Amino acid sequence: MTEQPKPEQVSDPLRQVLDWPVPHAAAAVLSRAGVLAEVGDTSMRFPLASVTKPLAALAALVAVEEGAIELDRPVLEYAPDRLGEELAAELGSMTLRHLLAHASGLAPDRRRRGADVGVRRIYSNVGYDLVGELVADATGIAFDDYLHEAVFSPLRMRTAVLEGSPAFACTASVADLEILIGELLTPGGLLHADTLADARSVQFPGILGVLPGYGGQRPNDWGLGFEIRGLKDPHWTSPRNSPATYGHFGRSGTMFWIDPQAGLGLVALADKGFGPWAIKAWPRLSEAVLDSYS
Template sequence: MDPLRQVSDWPVPHAAAAVLGPAGVLAVVGDTSMPFPLASVTKPLAALGALVAVEEGAIELDRPVVEYAAERLGDELAAELGSMTLRHLLSHASGLAPDRRKRGADVGAKRIYSNVGFDLVGELVADATGIDFADYLAEAVFAPLRMSTASLAGSPAFAGTASVADLQAVIGELLSPSGLLHPDTLADARSVQFPGILGVLPGYGGQRPNDWGLGFEIRGQKDPHWTSPRNSPATYGHFGRSGTMFWIDPQAQLGLVALADKGFGPWAIRAWPQLAEAVLDSYS
C-alpha cells in the first residue's frame, strides 16, 4: 500500500508530502508545487545559509559573536552574549531566552530553543557579508538547489515559505550531496553539538538529553517525539508550528517531507509518527 495515502485523510485544508532515497524521489502525494508557510522549518534552511557563509570565510563557527558586531550590538547585549559563538546559536546552546535578547542560562549549559538566537544568526551573516540575510539565503541556498518557490520574508527563525518540491531539493542534497557544502560541514551539521545538555523540545516537553545539530534537531533517544520510534537515533530534521516537518534517517537512507496548512496540534502528534512508520515499513 502507498505509505503516503494516509496524508490525504489528514484533517487539514491542504497537504503534500514526498519520500526520497539517495537516488531521488520514491513517492509523492498532493500538490508538491504549492508553497506553505514553514514556521520553524525555516531554521534549518537558515542554518544551511549560515554554513555557506562559514565556508566562504565570512564568519567563523567558533569565534565569539561579539567580535563581529560588538559596536552595533551595544554594551548591554554584548554583555549578555558573553562567549557565545555561531555554533552555540545554531544549536540552541547559546543560553539566550526564546523570544528576548536576554540570557536564560549560561552559554553551553542548557538547550533553550531560541527564536531570537536565529534572528541574531541572520544579523551576523548580513553584517559579515554585506548582504541582507533573505537575499543571501536566496543566493546561497535557494538558487543552487533550484528551490523555485522558496522565500524568506522576515525572521530566519520562522518566516520562510516553500513547497514540498523545494524541500525535496534540500533532502536530496543532504542524502546525496552535490557540493552545496563540504561533506565535513554536512557531517558537523547533523552531529550532536554540546552533547548531554538538557532542554525542552517544543510541544513534547523536557528531554534528557535534548540533542541538536547545527540548525537540525536530532532524534537521539527522545520520547515522546514527532518521528517514529523506529527512526534511528541519528535521524535529523525539524518541524514547524504551521503543520510542517521533514526528516532524514541516515541509517534507513530515507527522507520524508510533509507540509500542511493547519497548525501543529494533536492531529500532527498522531499523524506524523504514523506516517514515518508507514514510510519505514515500505522502503527500509
C-alpha cells in the same frame, strides 16, 4: 547506470496524508536514488514556520565556508553592538555555533539571557534573528537575499522565499524540500562533506532542554540547524527512526526528516497549525514510510 525509480501516484504509506484533518497537505518520500512517492500538490507553497531554521543554518554555513564569518569565534569580538552592554557581559563567549545549536543562552523570544552559554538547550527564535544579522553584517548582503543566493538558487529551489525572520518566515513547496533532502541524502556540493557531517552531529552533547510541543528532554540533542532525534521520547518522528535521524518541524504544520541509517527522507507540509492531529499523524506516517521503504 541505475534507472531512477519513478514516483508512485499515491503509495500506501502516503495515502494516510489524504485523510489528515487539514485543508491542504502534500508529502514525499525520497531515497538516495531519488523521489520514491508523492501525494498532494507538490508545487503548492506552504508557510514553513520553524522549518525555516535549517535553511537559514545552511546559508550561515555557506558564509562560514566562504570565510565571511567564523563558527567558533565569540560574537562579541566581531559584532559587539549586536549584543548590547548587558548581554555582552552575560553571554560574551557566545559563538555562531552556539546560536545554530540553540545553546547560546539566549531566551526564546526576547534578546536577554536565559541561561549560561553552552549549558542548556533553549530553543531561541531571537537567536536565529541574530544569526541573520551576523551573516548580513559579514557579507554585506541582506539575509533574505543571501539565503536565496547561497541555498535556494544553487539548489534550484524555485519557489522558496524568505520574507522576514530567519527563524520562521520562509515559504516553500514539497518540490523545493525534495531538492533539499536530495542534497542532504546525496551531497552535490552545496557544502563540504565535513561541514555537513558537523551540521548533523550533536553539538554540546548531553545538555538538557525543552523540545517545543514535547516537553523536557534528557538530553535534548541538536546539530547545526537540525534537530537530532537521539533517544527523545515523546517525539514527532517514529520510535523506529534511528537516533541519527535529523530534520525539523514547524508550528504551521510542516516537517521533514532524514534517516541516514535507513537511507530515507520524508517531507510533509500542511496548512493547519501543529497540534494533536500532528502529534498523532507524523509518527504514524514516519513508521509507515520506514515499514514500506527500508
